[in-house]
Amino acid sequence: MTKLIALIDGSIYSESVCDHAAWAAARCDASVELIHVLGRRDTSSAPVNLSGNLDANARDTLLEELASLDESKAKLAMRRGRLILDEAHARLVTDGIEAVETKLRHGEIVETLQEFEAEADLIVIGKRGEAADFDKLHLGSNLERVVRSSHKPVLVAARAFRAVNRFLIAFDGGSSAKMAVEHVARSKLFAGLPCRLLTVGNDTPEARSKLDEAAALLGSGGRDVTADIVPGHADAAIAEAVTSDAIDMVVMGAYGHSRIRSLIIGSTTTEMIRSCLVPVMLFR
Amino acid sequence: MLLPEFPLNTDLLYRLRIEWLGNIRGDVLAGLVVALALIPEAVAFSIIAGVDPKVGLYASFSIAVITAIAGGRPGMISAATAATAVLMVTLVADHGLQYLLAATVLAGVLQVVAGALRLGHLMRFVSRSVLTGFVNALAILIFLAQLPELIGVPWLTYVMVAAGLAIIYLFPHLTKAVPSPLVCIVALTAVTLAFDLDLRTVGDMGDLPSTLPIFLLPDIPLTLDTLLIVLPYSAAIAVVGLLESLMTASIVDELTDTTSNKDRECVGQGIANCATGFIGGMAGCAMIGQSVINVKSGGRGRLSTLCAGIFLLILCVVLGDWVSQVPMAALVAIMIMVSVGTFSWDSIRNLRVHPRSSSLVMLATVVTVVATHNLAIGVGVGVLLSGLFFSWKIAQIFRVTSTLSEDNTARTYLVEGQVFFASADAFLASFDFREALEKIVIDVSRAHIWDISSVASLDTVVLKFRREGAEVEIIGLNAASETIVDNLAVHDKPDAIDRLIGH
Numbered sequence: 001m002t003k004l005i006a007l008i009d010g011s012i013y014s015e016s017v018c019d020h021a022a023w024a025a026a027r028c029d030a031s032v033e034l035i036h037v038l039g040r041r042d043t044s045s046a047p048v049n050l051s052g053n054l055d056a057n058a059r060d061t062l063l064e065e066l067a068s069l070d071e072s073k074a075k076l077a078m079r080r081g082r083l084i085l086d087e088a089h090a091r092l093v094t095d096g097i098e099a100v101e102t103k104l105r106h107g108e109i110v111e112t113l114q115e116f117e118a119e120a121d122l123i124v125i126g127k128r129g130e131a132a133d134f135d136k137l138h139l140g141s142n143l144e145r146v147v148r149s150s151h152k153p154v155l156v157a158a159r160a161f162r163a164v165n166r167f168l169i170a171f172d173g174g175s176s177a178k179m180a181v182e183h184v185a186r187s188k189l190f191a192g193l194p195c196r197l198l199t200v201g202n203d204t205p206e207a208r209s210k211l212d213e214a215a216a217l218l219g220s221g222g223r224d225v226t227a228d229i230v231p232g233h234a235d236a237a238i239a240e241a242v243t244s245d246a247i248d249m250v251v252m253g254a255y256g257h258s259r260i261r262s263l264i265i266g267s268t269t270t271e272m273i274r275s276c277l278v279p280v281m282l283f284r
Numbered sequence: 285m286l287l288p289e290f291p292l293n294t295d296l297l298y299r300l301r302i303e304w305l306g307n308i309r310g311d312v313l314a315g316l317v318v319a320l321a322l323i324p325e326a327v328a329f330s331i332i333a334g335v336d337p338k339v340g341l342y343a344s345f346s347i348a349v350i351t352a353i354a355g356g357r358p359g360m361i362s363a364a365t366a367a368t369a370v371l372m373v374t375l376v377a378d379h380g381l382q383y384l385l386a387a388t389v390l391a392g393v394l395q396v397v398a399g400a401l402r403l404g405h406l407m408r409f410v411s412r413s414v415l416t417g418f419v420n421a422l423a424i425l426i427f428l429a430q431l432p433e434l435i436g437v438p439w440l441t442y443v444m445v446a447a448g449l450a451i452i453y454l455f456p457h458l459t460k461a462v463p464s465p466l467v468c469i470v471a472l473t474a475v476t477l478a479f480d481l482d483l484r485t486v487g488d489m490g491d492l493p494s495t496l497p498i499f500l501l502p503d504i505p506l507t508l509d510t511l512l513i514v515l516p517y518s519a520a521i522a523v524v525g526l527l528e529s530l531m532t533a534s535i536v537d538e539l540t541d542t543t544s545n546k547d548r549e550c551v552g553q554g555i556a557n558c559a560t561g562f563i564g565g566m567a568g569c570a571m572i573g574q575s576v577i578n579v580k581s582g583g584r585g586r587l588s589t590l591c592a593g594i595f596l597l598i599l600c601v602v603l604g605d606w607v608s609q610v611p612m613a614a615l616v617a618i619m620i621m622v623s624v625g626t627f628s629w630d631s632i633r634n635l636r637v638h639p640r641s642s643s644l645v646m647l648a649t650v651v652t653v654v655a656t657h658n659l660a661i662g663v664g665v666g667v668l669l670s671g672l673f674f675s676w677k678i679a680q681i682f683r684v685t686s687t688l689s690e691d692n693t694a695r696t697y698l699v700e701g702q703v704f705f706a707s708a709d710a711f712l713a714s715f716d717f718r719e720a721l722e723k724i725v726i727d728v729s730r731a732h733i734w735d736i737s738s739v740a741s742l743d744t745v746v747l748k749f750r751r752e753g754a755e756v757e758i759i760g761l762n763a764a765s766e767t768i769v770d771n772l773a774v775h776d777k778p779d780a781i782d783r784l785i786g787h
Contacts, residue, residue, distance in 0.1 A: 048310075050581050051456035052317040052463030054573050054625020062580050063539055070541060145298055 002030040005116060006124040007109065007146070008088050009036060010080065012159065013126025018088045019161030020279055021124045022095035028121075028188045031099035034088050035116065036081045037109045038074070078104065109142050110149045122189075123154045127273060144270065147254050147282050153183060154254075156273055156280045164279075167249040168196045169218075170238050170272070173210040176253025180283040181214045184251060185221030196245060197227040200237040235271035242276050254282035303358045307584045311359075314583025315591025318574055320466045322348070322363055322596050323607065324615045325574070325622065327486055329369040332429045333566055334376040335384065336490030340364040341600050342497045343388075343565030348593030350556035351570070356548030357533040358586045359540065361574040362556060363593075366426045367528050368521050368567045370657045375517045383514055385502035388567040390511075390518035392558030395526055399550030407530050407546070413642040414666035415531055416631045417649025419572060421662055422528070423627035424654055426619055433484070433616045440481060441613050448472055448617025465618045472614040473606070486615065487608030493600045497563040521557075523660040525569035529553050532570035539579045573622045641673040679706035682731075684714035694723035703764075704734035708741040717748050724749045729760020732767045739768070 006021040008014040018034075025032050055061060085102040092100045105112045117123060125146055147154050169184060171177050181197075184190045195218060199211050207229060215227040230237050242250060254269045273280050322344050330340030344363035351362040376384050398404070434441070448468045455464035476483055486492070504510050533544045549570075557567045578588055600607060635643045645666050653662030682701035689695065703711050726745065733739060746756045 048313070048582055049456075049460045050313060050317050050463055051460045052321050052465050052577055052581060053452050053456060054577060054621055055453070056624050056627070056629050058576050058580070058625040059535060059539070059572075059628075060630065062576060066539055066541075066579075 002028050002121045003119055004028075004030050004032045004122045004124060005113070005120040006032055006034050006088070007037070007113070008034055008084060008126075009129050010084050011126060011129050013128055013157060014084065014088060015091060016159055016161050017124050017126045017157045018091045019095065020155060020157040022092050022097050023161065023164065024122060024124065024155065024189055025092075025097045025099075026095075027191070030121065031101065032092055032097055033116070033120065034085055034092070034100065034102045035112065036085050036102075036104050037112045038077045038081055038104065038106050074106075110145050113146060113150060117150055117152050120152055123150055123152050124157060125154060126157050127159070143273070144255070144267075147269075147284060150284070153180075154282045154284075156282060158277060158279045162248055162278075164193065164248040166194050166196070166245070166247055167251060168198055168238070168241060168245070168247040169214075170234065170250055170252035171197055171199050171211060171214055172201075172234070172253065172256075173199070173207060174253050174256055176256065176283045178214070178253075180251050180253050180281075181217055183283060185218050185223060190223065194224045195226070196241070196247065197225055198238065198241055199227075199229045200232055200234045201229065202231065203229045234268050235275055238272060239275040242278055247278060249279050249281065250276050251281045252283070254284045303586050305585070305587070307582075308587060310582035311585045311587035312591050314578050314581035315588045316595050317463045317581040318361055318578050318583065318588070318592040319595035319599060320463050321574060321577055321618070322361075322592060323599060324465065324469065324610075324618045325571070326364045326596070327489070327607075328429070328615050328619050329364045329366055330566070331489050332366060333369040333372040333384070335372075335381055335566060336492075337486060338491045338493040339381065339384075339564060339566050340369075341493050341596065342563055343560050343568050345593045345597040345600075346497065346560040346563055346565050347556040347568045348589050348596065350559055351552050352586045352589035352593065353552075354548075354555045355552035355586075355589070356545035356550075357536055357570075358544075359575070359578060359584045359588055360529075360532055360536045360544075360549075360570050361578050361589055361592055362529065362553065362568060362570040363574065363596075364566055364568040365525075365528065365571050366429060367422055367524050367659050368569055370425055370429070370659075371517060371520045371524060372566060373657070375514075379513060382503045383510070384566055385561045385564060386504050386510065387514045387517045387521065387561075388565065389502065389558050389561035390514055391521040391525065391567050392554045392556065392561065394518055394522035395554030395557060396551050397554075398522065398526060399547050399552075399554055402547050404526065404530055404546040404550045407527075407534075409667055409671075410527070410531075410663060411642075411645065411667070411670045413638075413645040414649050414663055414670060416628050417646040417653075417666050418527065418531065418659060418663060419626055419628050420631060420646070421650045421653030421659060422572070423623045424650065425657065425659075426626065427623040428654075430616045430619050430623075433612050437484075438482070441483060441616075444472055444475075444483065444611060444613035445617050445620070448614050449620060452617060452621050465621070468617055469610055469614045472617075473610050476611045477609060481611070483611040483613060485608060485612065486610045489612070492604045492608050493597070494604055496597070496601065497565070499562055500564060502561065520658055520660050521567045522554075524658070525553055525557065525567065526550055527659065527663055528572070529570035532572050532575050535572060536575050536579060539576070540584060573626050576625070641670075641677075645670045645673065675704070675706040678702050679704070679710065682707045682710060684711070686716075689723075693721060694725065695719065695721050696725040696727060699726065699728045699731040699764075701730075702732050702734060703728075703738035703741070704732075705737035708737045711738065711741050712744060715745055715749075717752055720752065721754050724754045724756045725759060726756065727759040728764040731760075731764050733761075733765045734767050736768075739765070 004021050004025055006017050008017050021032050081104045085104060089100050089102055125143060127143065129142055169180060197211065197215050197218065199207055201207060211227050211229060215225050218225045238250065241247065255267060326340035326344040327337040330337045347362045372384055375387060451468040451471055452464045455467050529549055530546055533546060533549055537544050553569055631646060648669050649662045649666035652665045653659050682703065684697055684699050686695050686697045697715065749756045
């Protein structure tokens, strides 16, 4: 019995995350664990008080005040969290998934995930959360952190779910891309789906041999593979292939470079998640 | 590892962003409020230490800015403080400012070492009662430091201080958008200038900063004698600074319901003091009152501390001429507020409710500090007393019962509970050596033998019985003496705790 973790919040992506999770769970005969994480207390919660003076017992009064403010906020957030989880639960049941568990946790999303991901086989998360605006070019702030910290494959849900008939593996020959290929060859998730194995770049013998090796591995797993090499820039070429070839999902290795580097010169992974309007499954 | 325990790269940037930019508006506003409150405090603490106000102001700027970056508790305010200032008085009086700067640098070095050795974890031996005693003693020290400004001064001073206190406490009922200590300063200064009152002003107390601080080496002979003069002061400053900083960190932790990195805080305080000595500032540490004001004003991130430091310097350099016109009465009013706000008034009511040993620990801490003006000695006395009381309490969990055999020739003693240095005498006294018996059985399987004192007592008992002609047998010694090793190594024996509690 395999298990998926679906991370949801109150954003529009939650429904799509549920649908993606339902699709994956149905294919792998997996159970789904829905997790909603209530945020941290990083910002001041009290109304502005700039009086700058200290009364007798200022500490206790302030603690009392902050605690009761946090308490009422937390109660509200908890009620909302339960509603979100209940709604998601109902949606999964409608989609035909019976084995659904829900978890409402306080804390930080990455820490929460690290706590629970050990027993899971796949993490599902939306491209954007409720904190992000709906600017199409903006990815959720938690997404990269989740992907970087997780040891499991992460399925990044697109804004709306569309049945997956055909998928593409973006293959750069790197170790995480190889991991992706191995997973696809084994996993029931991709059984019976036609696959396009694509390398972007120069058609060198080395690239060709790596590609053939990967294609052979996929073939041995019973996958129907077309492998090719396309010149150009990875993100543009793959986005182009997704639209022209009616691809419903992209599978790829993620974040090969350090966080610092991606901060300065940008990351191909981020570009791809941003520019492909289909779900992306990431391996690291 | 001085950095917090998260995988580098993945979460460091996120962490930095949250800690620095998570609460920009709140942090900048709170930083401004804190800076306004820091100026009178820095001036007041310089006066306590016997140096020019600029020494305290430079120190507050540099300590705030550096702990903002290097400290382990975002949102905590560190600057020149009363706790450290009272330790410097005799050094400044006997040897002058340059020795104070050297002491500040050395105190910083000691704090960095303490942080690297993770001595912050020793804080767990400082009980709640000692901490309460610490804040009460600190409040009393701050108040006592105001007395020179309140004794033998023109009657007008009392009117001004009273008016200042009235403004500080009543103005917030009017509006909470303007810091009331600032209103107090502005109002009292305006009145003084308008009526040309003859009152002491900040300018009378010494130089104020007129420029940005510059790097300078303390002008002292680098000899062993110098080190021996400076070291006791540095050690006291380092200990008191860390104590107050770690305590303030726990207070901020509690107020904001978040966690902090205590080891990093120790190192941060050390770096801050070290650097401060080189720009002509006095040693400092975290401030309970200011940190509470910061949280109350909405400050949560590192930006608030940084802003407090930077605003402080800008205000001093730009408004230096005006600051020197502020009457001392306004400062005294603000420091009385800080003192009142720092004191734990509940602790007076709790004197009747809390166990007498706790109250005694608290009072002993306060009395020692007020007598010595050294918070480190007070805390030492408090910790010692609480340790004594604790062992006295635990020594009571101890009982010896005995049964005589049917033929009246043998007796079995059953020892239960904790046998250690504090209960060793009671252990010895619970055997009847006058009873003439042939066989004695001492069953210690339900007791814990904690130390060498208890082993020695057991030996004595055995020896005494043998000298009376009895044969002695001890049962269960192995299980009972498992507690005698220094490290119980509970972690690698999952059932160790059960065995300790169970038998």
